[in-house]
Structures are given as structure tokens and as C-alpha cells.
Amino acid sequence: MIKLAANLSMMFQDLPFLDRFDAAAEAGFSGVEFMFPYDHGAGEVAERGRRCGLEIALFNLPAGDWAGGERGIAALPGRVEEFRAGVAKGLDYANALGCPRLHLMAGKASASTECRAVLLDNIAYAADLAAADNVEILIEPINTRVDIPGYFYGTTAEALSVIDGAGRANVRLQYDIYHMQIMEGDLARMIERLLPRIGHMQLADNPGRAEPGTGEINYPWLLSHIDALGYAGWIGCEYRPAGDTKAGLGWARDYLNSGRG
Numbered sequence: 001m002i003k004l005a006a007n008l009s010m011m012f013q014d015l016p017f018l019d020r021f022d023a024a025a026e027a028g029f030s031g032v033e034f035m036f037p038y039d040h041g042a043g044e045v046a047e048r049g050r051r052c053g054l055e056i057a058l059f060n061l062p063a064g065d066w067a068g069g070e071r072g073i074a075a076l077p078g079r080v081e082e083f084r085a086g087v088a089k090g091l092d093y094a095n096a097l098g099c100p101r102l103h104l105m106a107g108k109a110s111a112s113t114e115c116r117a118v119l120l121d122n123i124a125y126a127a128d129l130a131a132a133d134n135v136e137i138l139i140e141p142i143n144t145r146v147d148i149p150g151y152f153y154g155t156t157a158e159a160l161s162v163i164d165g166a167g168r169a170n171v172r173l174q175y176d177i178y179h180m181q182i183m184e185g186d187l188a189r190m191i192e193r194l195l196p197r198i199g200h201m202q203l204a205d206n207p208g209r210a211e212p213g214t215g216e217i218n219y220p221w222l223l224s225h226i227d228a229l230g231y232a233g234w235i236g237c238e239y240r241p242a243g244d245t246k247a248g249l250g251w252a253r254d255y256l257n258s259g260r261g
């Protein structure tokens, strides 16, 4: 069964963050994901999720100075103390929100031995603390052609080599179909091959990163394929709606709860 999570950092942006939970539930979602909950108290985010009957599928560990252009700090030498403080904060929120997954972002860093060593140490550190709380750490290759030039890993092979290097069983691959269409293509076969390593998925169409049906990816076919493969995890709708979020959800009708919207 395909389980879609609304991405509350990109969808329903006309509403304040906490009200996006209500909008997602009304639209028929049973799960949500978002980038960062940290502008709000963990208690109020947890309470809103509970009240709306929503599972919180994933959010990001603190990722440095986002507004200033940083996209994670885990591969940055000299930022280890800040990274560790972020892990503690992320796990506090994950526990309060009942969220079993955290996305750890490497950042824009050179492919040097030093950055790789810092990254592997940081992932192992985060994974060991997360394991004690039954939380998984997710590593997502992000396209370096359009969205984040210079990001530490842009392909599944690079991300898997980092995961293997860290050597922790609770570190898994976050497969974002949009990024991987740009970097690798061959989506159906790649997902089939990588399925045992994938802990979370995300989607958007390409080009433009809007909803399925606005670009080149055959989502009705691909989602049936993912379903037939037996993928049981969440797929986050990490797209920028081309217009009104709810009006653009026609593509998802078969996968959402009915009767609430």
C-alpha cells in the first residue's frame, strides 16, 4: 500500500506551520514530514500531530545556517560540537513527536579525506545515540546539478559508500525520486535494487519540482511498481505545488483517505 506523507515545509505554505497539520489531515493524509520543527516547542508540535491523527514520518536534524545557505554541517570540520548539540536536540524532538526517522545532512563540502572522516564519525555518533531511542538516521543523496551544487553526495553509490563507511545498522538511504531522476534516472530498476537499503522515499516531478503530472516522470506507473515491490515505508510529497496545494492533489486521490476533505 502506498503511504503518502504531506511535506509541511513545501505544501500548504499559505498557512502557518502548525495549521498545515490540520490542512494535511483534511486533505486525507495520515502522515506528515517537514524540514525543521525547531521554531516551535516539541510539545506543541506533538500535540498538533496527535490532535490531527497524523504520524510524523521524518524531519531533519538541525542543519546549520539554512538562511545563510548551509545545507547541513555533518561533513564540516570544526563544527563537531555544534553537530552533536543538534543531534541531542533532534532526538529530543523525535522522542516527543514519536518520529522514528531523522534526516542527517552532510552539507556542502569538498570530497576530501578530512571531510569524509568527519562525516563518518558524526554519522556513527548520531546513529549510536539514535539507536538507543529506536530512531533511524537517513542519508539522502541530493542533486548537485540544480538544487544543491557542492552537496557532499549526489548519487546513491556515494551515499551508500558513506552509509557503509559509518557501519551502523540504523543508518539507511533516503531515496528522493526527484533528485535521483536528475542524477541517475532508471528509477524503477534503481528502486528495485536498493529497496533493502531504503528507509524513506520522497517524490516530486521533474523539471520544476512540482506535483506528479507536471513533468516527465510517469508516477501512476512508478507508484504501482513501488507498491508491487512491497515497499511499506512512507513517501513524502516533497514538492512545491504549482498552485493551490489541495487543488493540485488530484494525482494522489487513490492513495489518500477519503471523507475528510
Ligand SMILES: O=C(O)C(=O)[C@@H](O)CO
Pocket (backbone or CB within 6 Å): 035, 060, 103, 140, 142, 176, 179, 202, 238
Ligand atoms: O532537499 C531535499 O530533498 C530534502 O529532503 C530536505 O530534507 C533537505 O532540503
Ligand SMILES: [Mg+2]
Pocket (backbone or CB within 6 Å): 140, 176, 202, 238
Ligand atoms: Mg528530499
